[in-house]
Amino acid sequence: MLMTDDVTVTSPDVPAQKSTREIYLPPARKKITGGGTPHIVAKEFSIYYGEFEAVKKVSADILSKYVTAIIGPSGCGKSTFLRSINRMNDLIPNSHTTGSIFFDGADIYGRYTDEVLLRKKVGMVFQKPNPFPKSIFDNIAYGPRLHGVNDKKTLADIVERSLKKAALWSEVCDRLDKNALGLSGGQQQRLCVARTLAVEPEVLLLDEPTSALDPKATAKIEDLIQELRGSYTIMIVTHNMQQASRVSDYTMFFYEGMLVEHASTAQLFTNPRDSMTEDYITGRFS
Numbered sequence: 180m181l182m183t184d185d186v187t188v189t190s191p192d193v194p195a196q197k198s199t200r201e202i203y204l205p206p207a208r209k210k211i212t213g214g215g216t217p218h219i220v221a222k223e224f225s226i227y228y229g230e231f232e233a234v235k236k237v238s239a240d241i242l243s244k245y246v247t248a249i250i251g252p253s254g255c256g257k258s259t260f261l262r263s264i265n266r267m268n269d270l271i272p273n274s275h276t277t278g279s280i281f282f283d284g285a286d287i288y289g290r291y292t293d294e295v296l297l298r299k300k301v302g303m304v305f306q307k308p309n310p311f312p313k314s315i316f317d318n319i320a321y322g323p324r325l326h327g328v329n330d331k332k333t334l335a336d337i338v339e340r341s342l343k344k345a346a347l348w349s350e351v352c353d354r355l356d357k358n359a360l361g362l363s364g365g366q367q368q369r370l371c372v373a374r375t376l377a378v379e380p381e382v383l384l385l386d387e388p389t390s391a392l393d394p395k396a397t398a399k400i401e402d403l404i405q406e407l408r409g410s411y412t413i414m415i416v417t418h419n420m421q422q423a424s425r426v427s428d429y430t431m432f433f434y435e436g437m438l439v440e441h442a443s444t445a446q447l448f449t450n451p452r453d454s455m456t457e458d459y460i461t462g463r464f465s
């Protein structure tokens with residue numbers, strides 16, 4: 180049976196094994212004020228590549244200012260679903276959607292949706308850090324300039340504020356004119372978060388943001404997610420279930436394009452409703 184509180188001791192000298200419940204028990208988190216309303220709402224939402232239905236009739240409410248993790252085996256549609264929220268899939272020829280998905284009540288795939296504005300409000304950070312081959316300053320100022328901000332002092336303020344929010348300011352404030360490609364992988368990823376924050380998004384989509392990072396850099400990104408939680412609606416795709424349980428309030432489990440279970444992270448990892456979720460989180464398949 181899943182999640183027993185039993186502790187197995189194999190010999191007097193061997194420390195007790197942790198039960199699955201202990202391993203996945205979410206840590207205490209700061210209380211969120213003013214969040215919890217549906218920010219992104221999917222209704223019978225499907226995404227196709229040609230004839231292939233990669234995401235199947237998903238209905239879900241993603242709550243504002245909380246962190247939602249998306250987990251599931253490789254190829255189950257996690258990234259496809261995430262990318263649909265700021266219409267990154269539009270760039271893939273032959274892809275189309277059915278059903279609906281709303282952001283702040285507006286149909287993301289509606290005829291009048293301005294994709295540039297949508298991507299400003301719904302920022303994305305990818306698996307591999309992808310800074311522009313420009314100075315640290317110009318990386319962060321890029322988005323605001325694109326949206327018409329040219330005043331030097333305003334840009335300098337935005338750069339400082341964004342780097343501070345991304346917990347990178349103290350490490351780079353004396354070399355803002357240096358090429359961002361000279362930063363470490365972990366610093367580059369926080370720079371990418373800062374670049375996204377610079378245009379004041381409401382939602383952050385993180386697609387396996389730590390899979391290319393070492394454990395120390397991973398811990399910094401996880402700490403950063405906790406800092407940003409409560410100010411932004413955050414969705415994170417991760418293969419690492421311990422990471423999902425550490426950083427998220429809610430978890431969605433996908434399997435073969437279907438949303439099998441969507442619940443509070445504590446419930447999903449300690450008392451899943453669906454036997455498939457149980458099998459996945461206990462490692463019976465991957």
Ligand SMILES: Nc1ncnc2c1ncn2[C@@H]1O[C@H](COP(=O)(O)OP(=O)(O)OP(=O)(O)O)[C@@H](O)[C@H]1O
Nearest residue numbers: 228231233251252253254255256257258259260271
């Ligand atoms: N551009 C594409 N063209 C055709 N099929 C695609 C395309 N991108 C993804 N797919 C298919 O859609 C399905 C879902 O892929 P997706 O990348 O969303 O899964 P995932 O759960 O994020 O996988 P992983 O964990 O391996 O990144 C897979 O079967 C994949 O092969």
